Every structure is written in structure tokens, then in C-alpha cells.
Amino acid sequence: MGCAVRYDDAFQKEVREQWFPNHIAKFTEHPDGTKILEWRDKSGTSVYWFTAVLRNGALCIFGDIGEAIYRWYPDVFDWEFFADTGIGYFESKCCASESGRRYYEWDQKVALDAVADHIRSETENAEGDDAVVDRPEQIENRAFVQKWQELSDEGGDEASESEDAWLTWCNSCYDDVTRLFGDDCMEWVPGCGRVISNRCVAHLIGIQMALEQRGKPNV
Numbered sequence: 001m002g003c004a005v006r007y008d009d010a011f012q013k014e015v016r017e018q019w020f021p022n023h024i025a026k027f028t029e030h031p032d033g034t035k036i037l038e039w040r041d042k043s044g045t046s047v048y049w050f051t052a053v054l055r056n057g058a059l060c061i062f063g064d065i066g067e068a069i070y071r072w073y074p075d076v077f078d079w080e081f082f083a084d085t086g087i088g089y090f091e092s093k094c095c096a097s098e099s100g101r102r103y104y105e106w107d108q109k110v111a112l113d114a115v116a117d118h119i120r121s122e123t124e125n126a127e128g129d130d131a132v133v134d135r136p137e138q139i140e141n142r143a144f145v146q147k148w149q150e151l152s153d154e155g156g157d158e159a160s161e162s163e164d165a166w167l168t169w170c171n172s173c174y175d176d177v178t179r180l181f182g183d184d185c186m187e188w189v190p191g192c193g194r195v196i197s198n199r200c201v202a203h204l205i206g207i208q209m210a211l212e213q214r215g216k217p218n219v
Helices: 009-019 087-092 108-127 136-154 156-160 163-172 174-181 198-213
Strands: 023-029 035-041 050-055 058-063 068-071 094-097 104-106 194-196
Touching: 009 198, 023 198, 035 198, 050 198, 068 198, 087 094, 087 194, 087 198, 094 198, 108 156, 108 174, 156 163, 163 174
Parallel strands: none
Antiparallel strands: 023 035, 035 050, 050 058, 058 068, 068 094, 104 194
């Protein structure tokens, strides 16, 4: 399961209007082909600034909104490549960041909502199928749903407040979790609260906004 994406219109608007309202792009290129983008508020402040360096298919970004390295094949050598790049694809090319190899963070609400949605779906399916409602595994599932609801009411916050805590809880309830969510659930349940980092999203939006300025005076 990939990371969820916080790249809706509201967040994109927030980044453009609140993070980068007056940013100015400065593009430079060195004789060896290294391309540099400086993205900074026109006042010169360091708030939400970053510098991006592009060379031989590697994009290195550092500044006030995190550091990361993104890697493509060497034929990615110009900024225009990023004009139509999607955030999911962009994040998948991250090979180093403060979060590790991938650029994501943990969102407790996303994790709890994913489990609640699955339980709701399973419950609706069972209620609509009299033939399976009283199977032993369905009875066990209902018991686990009750267990989950109790956890949500009396400690779910602690169990889901971080990815490590969530993984510990999943492992402690492994039999129940796999019975309810399926044998392959450990491929997605432990990571169901992962969302692409706001900083990663801002890196891409910043580059795209800089490209929108290209061709304008003083850019």
C-alpha cells in the first residue's frame, strides 16, 4: 500500500498562498551542467526558502522545509521535467530524507479511518449475507471488532500515535488482525497511516511555481 496523498486543492492553495506568497525564483546553470534553483521570499527572509540542485538525474533539495535527495535516470536533466510531475511519482523517487528513504510521515487519523472503513465494510457485508453471519470466523471477527472499539475508546490514541506503536499493536494482535483483514493485511495495515510529507509536497509545488515564473522579468 502506498502513502496517502495530502495534495488536495485546499493544501495546494495553502502552500501557494501562505508558504510561498511572495517567493522569487532564481535559476542558474554551471558550465558542468549543474542546474540550481534558489526559491526564496523576495524580502530575503529564510522562512520557507529552499535551494534545489539538479545534476545527472539527481535532485538535491535543502533549506527551511527539509532536506531530501530524489533520484531519476541521468536523462532527467532539466527543470521542465517537473512541470507535470505528479506528487505520488515524485515522492517515490525520494532516496533520502529526514524520514528515511521514503518521504512520508505518520497521520493517526488516516490510520484509524482506514481501519474503521474496513470494519464498516466487513460489517455491512456480513449483515447482508445470512449464510456467513454465524460462521465461527465471523463470530471471532465480531469479537475483535468489539476489542477494537474498546481499544479506540480506551487507548487507541496510544496504539496509533506513532508508526512504531501501531506496528507493536498490530503484532500483538496478529491472529485477530489477519483474520479480520485477510492474510495479506500485514502488507498494508502497519503502514495505513502513512501520508506523503507536507515538505515533500511543498518541494514539488515550489519547483512548479518557480517554473511558472520563468520567462517573466527578473527570473
